[in-house]
Amino acid sequence: MSTxxxxxxxxxxxxxxxxxxxxxxxxxxxIAYLDTGAMYRAAAWMLGPSAAEMQEEELAKRLDGMRFTLKGAGPDSCLLLEDRVIGEQVRTEEVGLLASSIAALKVVREYMKKSQQKMGRETSLVAEGRDMGTVVFPDASCKFFLQADAGVRAARRCRQLQEMGREADEQKILEQMRRRDVQDSERAIAPLVPAPDAVNIDTGSLTPEEILDRMAAIFADTGGRERL
Structure with a gap:
């Protein structure tokens, strides 16, 4: 019986x-898909380049005016900010770096944590991010931590941007990723680390389907399918 x-x-x-x-x-x-990284990117994009220098009171006020909602399931999952779909405008590396900067701020993380947990109480979901298994959903049914060499990740990101018809400099992307890795792993609040009970998977040498097969099997072993 589902609990x-x-x-x-x-x-x-x-x-x-x-x-x-x-x-x-x-x-x-x-089930629903929750892209928490898109939440930080959308907030950074809405707040603008000066977000990282804003006073805590101003940030809190601006964030309180933002409302995230999650609709649909599976391929129809949709994350909205103020009832508007979050689009590709938040997917640039510049917005990503700003998102990483504001993610180190306690007031931002607390707001996002509450928003994410609220969605988790309302529907079954797959939540992706950087502190989902350690901070936001420490009691999650199943946890995964993905990793891959920075060079592999930069090349993958470069291909994605090119397929979208956008210019991409692989070396610049690699440098930005390394900067972001340092920011994410060394921040004082909710650093990027695997949860003690997370399953670690290196995605550099496996196809997406191979990884999905492994994830689905691990989830099934936890008895999760019976709860859906």
């Missing part, structure tokens, strides 16, 4: 394949 919504967490650094795999797993399980 409430099921939560699966997928954490890891930028470019490791979290989005593709979280969407794929949500599709297989027919």
């Amino acid at each position: 409430g919504p099921v939560t699966i967490t997928i954490d890891g650094p930028a470019g490791v394949g979290k989005t593709t795999l979280a969407r794929g797993l949500a599709r297989r399980l027919k």
